[in-house]
Amino acid sequence: MRIAVDFDDDFDDNNSDGPRKIRTPEKSQRASEGSAKVRTREFTKRVANNAKANVILVNTIVNDNNKSNHTSCPGINNSDADSYRHSLYLLQARAVEEATSRLSFPPMPETQPTSSLPPYQSPQSKEKQANRIAERNNILKAIKDKNDNLLKLVDSKLEKLRLETDAERKMVAAAAALKEKEKLQVIEAKKKKEQEEEEIKRNVEKKKQDELLRKKEQVEAEERRKIEQRQQQQQLQQLQQQQQQRAENFVPVRVQGQLSIVPNSIITSEEAWDTASKYLQIVSSIKANIRPIINSNPNYTGMKSRVARMKINQAIGQITKSRNQILTVAKTIDGILKAHNADDVFYKYLLDVTAKSFCMQADTEVSVHPSKAPALAQAAVLLFEQHPDLLAILLGRLMKRCPFVVPMYFKPTDGESKDDFLKRQRYKEVDGGWETEERYNERMCGMLRFYAGITQTNSNKKVYDIEFGWQWLARILNMKPRKITPQLICSFLQIAGHEILRTFKRQAKKLFDYIYREVLPKMMALSVPSAMKLQIFFEEDGGFIKTGNMPPMRDAKLE
Numbered sequence: 001m002r003i004a005v006d007f008d009d010d011f012d013d014n015n016s017d018g019p020r021k022i023r024t025p026e027k028s029q030r031a032s033e034g035s036a037k038v039r040t041r042e043f044t045k046r047v048a049n050n051a052k053a054n055v056i057l058v059n060t061i062v063n064d065n066n067k068s069n070h071t072s073c074p075g076i077n078n079s080d081a082d083s084y085r086h087s088l089y090l091l092q093a094r095a096v097e098e099a100t101s102r103l104s105f106p107p108m109p110e111t112q113p114t115s116s117l118p119p120y121q122s123p124q125s126k127e128k129q130a131n132r133i134a135e136r137n138n139i140l141k142a143i144k145d146k147n148d149n150l151l152k153l154v155d156s157k158l159e160k161l162r163l164e165t166d167a168e169r170k171m172v173a174a175a176a177a178l179k180e181k182e183k184l185q186v187i188e189a190k191k192k193k194e195q196e197e198e199e200i201k202r203n204v205e206k207k208k209q210d211e212l213l214r215k216k217e218q219v220e221a222e223e224r225r226k227i228e229q230r231q232q233q234q235q236l237q238q239l240q241q242q243q244q245q246r247a248e249n250f251v252p253v254r255v256q257g258q259l260s261i262v263p264n265s266i267i268t269s270e271e272a273w274d275t276a277s278k279y280l281q282i283v284s285s286i287k288a289n290i291r292p293i294i295n296s297n298p299n300y301t302g303m304k305s306r307v308a309r310m311k312i313n314q315a316i317g318q319i320t321k322s323r324n325q326i327l328t329v330a331k332t333i334d335g336i337l338k339a340h341n342a343d344d345v346f347y348k349y350l351l352d353v354t355a356k357s358f359c360m361q362a363d364t365e366v367s368v369h370p371s372k373a374p375a376l377a378q379a380a381v382l383l384f385e386q387h388p389d390l391l392a393i394l395l396g397r398l399m400k401r402c403p404f405v406v407p408m409y410f411k412p413t414d415g416e417s418k419d420d421f422l423k424r425q426r427y428k429e430v431d432g433g434w435e436t437e438e439r440y441n442e443r444m445c446g447m448l449r450f451y452a453g454i455t456q457t458n459s460n461k462k463v464y465d466i467e468f469g470w471q472w473l474a475r476i477l478n479m480k481p482r483k484i485t486p487q488l489i490c491s492f493l494q495i496a497g498h499e500i501l502r503t504f505k506r507q508a509k510k511l512f513d514y515i516y517r518e519v520l521p522k523m524m525a526l527s528v529p530s531a532m533k534l535q536i537f538f539e540e541d542g543g544f545i546k547t548g549n550m551p552p553m554r555d556a557k558l559e
Contacts (some may be wrong), residue, residue: 118338232297265416265424268408272475276406279396286352286393294349305346308336309353316357321375321559330382337387351387355394359401359447367446371555373495378451378558384463385547391463401426404488407476441484441530445491452492466503469496473511477519486523487530489515490537497550512544 121129262273294300315332319325333354341347358380366373384391399405403426412421419434428435428443455469473492476485493500493512501508516538523531537543544550 006185026071050440069111124166147294149285180185198501228298228352232293265411265413266408267411267479268406269475272406272408276399276408279392279399281396282392283352283396283400286348290345290348290352293345300349301345305349308340308350311336312350312354313357316361316376316379317355317378318370319361319375321372321557323378323558326375326379326558327382333379333383334386337383348393351390351393352397354383354390355397358394358450359397362398362447362450363401363443365446366449367442370446370449370491370494371553373446373449373453374457374553374556375558376450377457380454381457381459381463385459388463402451404448404476404484405451405472407472407479409479409482419549430556441487444484445487448488449491449495452495456496466496466499469500470504470508473500477511477515481519481523481526483528484530486520486528486534489519490530490534493537493550494553495556497544498552501544501550512550 003361084146120156182384262270266273290518294305312333315329319329337347337350337354340350361376362373368374380394384394395405403410410421410425416424420436425440426444427440451472452469454464455466455472459465469492474486497512501512504511516535520535520538522557524535541547542551543547
C-alpha cells in the first residue's frame with residue numbers, strides 16, 4: 001500500500017485566461033510578490049489537509065486491524081510497515097520539492113532591456129525577498145516536523161500492533177500446547193485406568209487363591225488340634241493316674257478318728273499337722289497334675305497364660321490401704337478368674353497363680369511394711385467369698401512358704417547337711433550363700449502377719465474367722481519356744497490381738513496375762529533377743545498391761 005498525496009498545479013500563473021497586461025518592472029515585481037503569498041498560503045493549507053488525511057488513514061488501518069479476526073492473526077506484517085514508512089518518506093520528499101518549486105521566484109517577463117545595468121531593487125524589495133525566503137524555510141521546517149511526528153506515530157502504532165500480534169501468537173501457541181497436554185493426559189489416564197483394572201483383576205485372583213489356601217490350612221490345623229487334644233487328654237489321664245498312685249503312696253491312709261502321722265523331722269501337734277497336710281497336698285496335686293498340662297499345652301503356654309498371670313500379679317501389687325482400691329483389685333482378679341472358670345484346668349492354675357502372688361507380696365512387702373498386712377488380707381478374703389477353692393490353695397502355699405503358719409518347727413535328721421536343713425526351713429540363697437537369720441525372721445513374720453490379717457478380717461460368709469487365730473495362738477504356746485517364738489507371737493498379736501480380745505474377751509485376757517507373766521519371763525531368762533520386743537509391746541502406753549486393751553497396729557487401719 002502506498003500513501004499518495006495530490007498536489008494540484010493551480011499555482012501556475014500561466015494558466016490564467018485573457019491577455020496579459022503589460023506591467024512595468026516595479027509593478028510586475030509587486031504583483032509577483034502578492035501572487036507568491038497567496039500561493040504559499042494555499043499550499044500550506046493543502047499540505048496540512050494532506051497530513052490530516054494521512055493520520056486519519058493510519059488510524060483507520062489500525063482500527064480495522066484491531067477489529068480483524070484475532071484467531072488467524074492477519075494483522076500488519078513487516079512488509080506492510082515498511083511500505084507505510086516508504087510512502088511517508090516519499091510524501092515528505094515530494095512536499096519539500098513541491099514547496100521549493102512553488103515558493104521560488106517567478107521568472108521576470110521578457111522585455112527589452114533598456115540598459116546593460118541589473119534591475120534596480122529598492123531596500124524594501126530586498127527586505128521583502130529576504131522575508132519570503134525565511135518564511136519559505138520556516139514552512140519547509142514545519143512540514144518536515146509534522147511528517148517526522150507522523151512517522152513516529154505510525155512507528156508507535158505499528159510497534160503496538162506487532163506486540164499484540166506476538167502476544168496473540170503466544171496465546172495461540174500456549175492454547176495449542178495446553179490442548180496437546182490435555183490430550184496426553186487423557187491418554188495417560190486411560191492407560192493408568194487400564195493398568196489399575198488389570199491390577200484389581202490380579203489382586204482378586206490372588207485373594208481367591210489365598211482364601212482357598214487359608215481354608216485348606218484351617219482344615220489341616222483343626223485336624224492337628226483335634227489330634228493334639230486327644231493326645232493331651234490321654235496324657236492328662238495318665239498323669240492323673242500317676243498322681244493318684246503317688247498320693248496313695250505318700251499320704252498315710254487315715255482311719256476314722258485317727259490323726260495323720262507327724263514326720264520325725266517336724267515338731268508340731270498332730271492336729272496341726274493333720275490340717276496342714278491337707279492344704280500342702282492340694283498344692284502338691286496342682287504342681288503334679290495341673291502345671292504339667294499348662295506347660296505342655298500350646299493353648300496355655302502362649303499369650304493366654306502370660307497375660308492372665310501378668311494381670312493378676314500387677315493387680316495384687318497395686319493394693320493399698322484404700323478400701324476403694326482394695327475393692328477395685330478384688331473385682332479385677334475376680335473378673336479374670338470368672339472368665340476362665342469353664343476350663344477347670346486353667347481355672348485351678350489361675351487360682352494357684354493368685355495364691356502364689358499373695359504369698360510373694362507378703363514375703364517382700366509386708367515383711368518390710370507390717371501395716372500393709374490388713375489391706376492385703378482384706379483383698380484375699382473378698383476373693384475367698386467368690387472363689388472358695390482359693391482359700392485352701394492360699395493356705396497351702398502360705399504354709400509351704402512359711403511353716404510357722406501351721407505352726408511347726410524343724411529339727412535336723414541324721415545325715416542331713418546344714419544346707420539341706422536351712423533349705424528345708426525355707427531360708428533363701430543369697431549370692432552363693434544363705435540369707436541372715438534377721439532377714440529370715442522378718443520374712444517369716446511378714447507372712448505370719450498376712451495370715452493373722454486373714455483371721456481377723458470380718459467376712460459375710462465367715463470363710464476363715466478369728467477362731468483360727470485363737471487356735472494358732474494356743475498351738476504355738478503349747479510347744480517349746482524357740483528363738484523366733486517371741487517375734488512370731490508379737491507379730492501375730494500386732495495384727496489380730498485386738499480382734500481376739502474383742503471376740504473372746506475374758507478368755508483372751510487370761511491368755512494374754514499368761515503370755516506376759518509365764519511365757520515371757522522364761523524367754524527373757526534364755527536371753528532371747530526378740531523377747532524384749534514382745535515385752536515392750538505389752539508394756540507400751542495404751543498397751544494391754546496399762547489399759548487392759550490391745551489396740552490395733554498403728555497405720556494399719558483401712559481408709
